[in-house]
Structures are given as C-alpha cells and as structure tokens.
Amino acid sequence: MKKIFQEEVPGLIRPEPMFSVKRVEPKAMTRILRMATNLVFVTTFDDKKPGSQSINAQFAQNLKDKAAEDRNFHMYRANDEFAKGQEVIYFFGNNEEELVANLENNRARIQNIFRVREKERLEKLILNRKSGDARAGGEPLGLNLNLPASYQIAKAESDFLWLRQPTPNTNRADISLFYHVQNYVSEEQLKPENIMRMRNNITRQHIFGDPSNRDSFLTLEYEYPEPTFFYTQVAGNYAIEMRGGWKTNTNSMGGSMLGIAFVDQENNKLYYMEGFVYYPNEKHREAIREIETLLTGTTLLRAAAE
Template identity: 55%
Template sequence: MNKRKSLILALLIFTAGLVISCTEGEDGDNSNKPRARGASGEILLVIDSLKYKGPVGDALKGIFEEDIKGLVREETLFDMRKVDPRSMTRILKMAYNIVYVTTFDDKKPGSRMISNQFSPQSKEKAAADPSLFMLRNEDEFARGQEVVYLFGNNEEDLINNLRKNKEKLQNLFEVRERNRLGEVILSRTNGAVQTKGEEILGLDLTVPASYQFVKEEENFLWARQPTPTTKRADISLIFYQTDYTSEEQVFPENLIAFRDQILKTRVFGDPEKPNSYLETEKQIVPSFRNMEIDGHYAIEMRGQWKTHTISMGGSFVSYAVVDEAKGKLYYLEGFLYYPSETHKKALREIEAILMATKFPEAPKTKSKL
C-alpha cells in the first residue's frame, strides 16, 4: 500500500475524535526498512517555517513544549525539532517520532508539500467534518516509527482541535517514549527484588538488574541504583502497602501526608542523623492526575522532595494504587538526586519501572451448581 492510498483509506474510515493507526508503511513490508532513530524524547516537527511562527506554532509549543509539572527548573515534556518540509531528507525521515502539520487553505510552499499527500476525496471528507484533524501511520519510513499528520481546513479548525486534544497528543508520545526506554532498561531484571516484592508485598516487581536492595521491612521495600554518575541520576524506588479503608486516603492532601509518614521513619539523607528524613517540599505544590496501572485505579503525584535538616533535594513521581477487591492501598515511588542536571529522562525511567508492576489477581468466586 503506497503512502497516498494509506492516507485515503484512513481518512475514509475516520469518525469524529477517533485516532486511526495504519500499521502498513509505504510498501506494506517493514522487513527491509531501517530501524527508526532519534534522541530520547525528541519529536521531529515538519511544518512550513512561516506557519510555525504563527498561532499554529504557538499551539504546538503549548502541547509538546509544555513544562513538566512538579519540577524546580523548567523542563519541557519533549524536545521539539522543527524542520521545513522542503528540507526533509532521507536521514530525517528515519526519525523515531515525526509530526507533519498543515492546513488545506495554506498556499505556502511547505504546507502545500504536505497537503499534496492528501487526495481531493480526503480533503472533502475533512471539509465536511472539521473535527477530523489527525492521522497516525506506523513504520511509514522506518521500523518502530510513529508518523502523525495533524491537519485542518484552516488554522482556526486545527488550533481548536489541537487544544481539545492536548492531553491525548501528549499521552501518545509519553507512552511511546516510556515504552521505548522500558524495552532497554527492563531487558535484564533483578530477580532478588522480584522475589522480595512477592514475599513482602505480594507484588510482581520488574526492576532493572542494576538496582540493589537498601532496606526491607514489613510492608516496605527500598531499592536503589547504586552507581550514579554525571550522566546518570541517583534513583531510589520504594514500595509500600497498607489497608484501604476509605476514598479519603487518596485525596491529594492526605496522599502528601501519607508519603511523609512512610518516609519519616525509613528514608534518610544520612542514616546516622534521624532528623535527616525525607519529606515533601511544600513550597512547590505537587501535581496529581488519575491513571490506571495493571487494571487498577491509581493516582499519580509529582513533586519535589527535600531532607528535613540536610541541604539535599530532588524530584519524585509516585503512584497510589487502589485494590478494592483485596482492601489494599499500594504506594509506589521513585525519587532521584541529580543536582544541576535535567530530570525528565530519569523520571521516565521511574515511570517505566513502576508502571510495569503487576498486582495480585482477585480471588475467583466459585460458581454454585
């Protein structure tokens, strides 16, 4: 299937608000294509240079270059690399993440190059339904690649759709980058941590082989990447469980207090100084969002930690996972110490590890004869 036919097919079966993924590339055979390449978190944005300088470019920056919540320094979700369509080369087409952007009323050369990939029938379909704005095409130029086309009849339609679907677009590439990193770091895991996770918490933990035990207690486990360098953060993972008795336990203010309670008697900047326990930095208010991990409702919390008496601090991301069937509340966290360096790649590593956790299945009820 050639590229134009795949675009026509996908647009013909589009429905409002639905994202369609076409798994075939230009020739329908991926075996001879090179592997996609690109830096972690990088998105190649293909857009006419003048359009990028206008309101469409501002809308795209608001999506892909939004600051990560809960950090001290400003760090964008993704590293967006802008390329004019006329400058696209075969090498650039090998990028891991590519986003093409155009509007069908734009006569500028770069926009026309992208618009010409759509058939007249496809444009008529989009004209009849302004909510159509996106097409996904996997492995179009390289294996493991995601190519996204963002389009509109005019800039107003496109910008409205981009704003309405901001979180969906962010999540698409967040999941891709997390899975990409996970394939690398989780290829070799620590069997001892997995065994302890089952014994202490009843959880199936997938932790990289480079992490080692720091501490274990009843209902609590702490593992750490013990060899931080200037190119690698000092990352710790903690796992804890308690009884789930009320929905109020997962209210934001209660989760912050719950976190501090766990850390106060277990995690210290200096084990010889009991007052050096870790606590949540209240000056930077943590951010929260609802998620799902292994089929269970979870609340993500992102923020900053500090030691109570020692001048140390860093970022953390955690998940409070509710298992109503078993009456358990699980707390999974990764925190890092990496002064003067960016934190987003280390945070993605934490996400990949924690979100790979498997929870015990609910007991099956026996059917009565």
C-alpha cells in the first residue's frame, strides 16, 4: 500500500508522496472518519483477526464467491457510500499472497483512480469563479482557457500568454501559467530534447525572475530533478507531459513545473503550455495538482464551440 499511495510525485524539487495517508484500525473507525473524502479498506478473507473480520462483514456473499472463483477480482468501488463526493475502495484477496500480487500488478491503475477523483474535486473547488481575462487572453492563441478569477494576465502577445496567481501571504503558492503557439512542422518537434529546447526559448524571451535583468530568464533544471516525460491527452489530442524543476539563469529563484506539448493537426499548430510554482521551502504537490487540473482542462476554441 505504501508503494501505491506514497510513491513520490515525479518532478518535484523535493520528495513528496503522491497522497497523504492516515492508517486506522478497522475497530477504531468513527462516524467522522467515515466522512473522509477517500477511504480504502484492505483485507483478506482468510484472516481471522478482529480487524479483518470487521471489514469482511461488510462484504455480500456474492462478492466473496466471485473472489473465490476469480483470482484477479481484488477490488470493489463504492462511491458516496458514507458521504457525498466520496471515493471508497475495498481491496481484498482470498489470502495475502493473492492480495499483494494484484495490488502490485495494478499500481498505476489504482493511483490513477484517486488522481482523477482528486482532479474532479479540485476543479469544482477552484473554478466556481472563472477568469474572463483568461478566456479573452486565450482567444488569439485559439485556446479556451478555464481558469479561476484569481489568475491575472502578466503578459499577452499574439503567440504567447502569461497569467499569474500571486500569493498574498506565505500560506499559498505563487503559481504562473503560460501558453505558446507556433507552427507544427514535423513529429521531431515532440521529441523530449526538442520540447525542452522550445520551452527554454519561450521563457528566455518572455519570463524573467527580475524584469530589469534580462539575464534572469527562466530555464529548466537538468540535474535534480531530471525532467521526466509522460504520454497524456489534452483537448482530445495526443500530448507529451514534462515534469521537473525550473530556476532562473541567475540561480536566484526556482521551483517545480509541469509542461504539456500537443498538436492541433487540423490547423498545423504546436502548443506548449506550462505551470510553474514559486514557493520557497514549502511543499509543491498541491500546487502542481492545481496546475495539472487547469492545463488538462484546456480546449481548442473550435472544439469548445462544437
């Protein structure tokens, strides 16, 4: 379970677990604890200890029979079981060996279930008031941007838009989002080394730690953390996600970042968008989760119209 839920979030400048976990003995479950946003129950049907017996009593006999017949049946989801908007998952096996094998084989799937649910909850929370300026700023780039009203335009050009959510105090991260569009020529542009080069060219031209110092432009951190790449989808299009760290060329500032490159093949346009965090000596996981939620919610204007 630790390997699944406390695996490190890739690309952060300091190690942070993917999820925060609180372990509770089944007999100690209270009504308040049952109201938690995410609940995970773990048991084996051959375990006679009181804790497992307490969980096993919640299973209908047909589920136990199915688990006995199908060794790969190890998970049961029950949304909103104790509270609205809740994700409840039961992990089980006829014995410990079966349970562990199934958990290890389905690690990425299980992580994704909770990532998606957290993303959905966060989207509802932060998008209750949307930014009209962001929507208007995205139009020249051909993008439909759904951002919270707290994001303000810092710079806007025909092929570039930078929005920032400045932090009024030390309790909230300083988050920036920027978007860039250029002509799509070939698949070579989506190779990791070319995405990194494109990204650095954008920030070298537009974003500076100190606006009065042109040498303070933002650049990628290549050593720790090393940039990592994943496949994803944005606006129904194949996309490349890049996670890692950023710093100013003068080494005066730095933080974590998440960038996404994708192609609008109908119009032969290549988009790169990124969110980066400035939050010295603080955790970045939740800020990166917000960035991921906002960037992956981006759509092309024509798609939004349809």
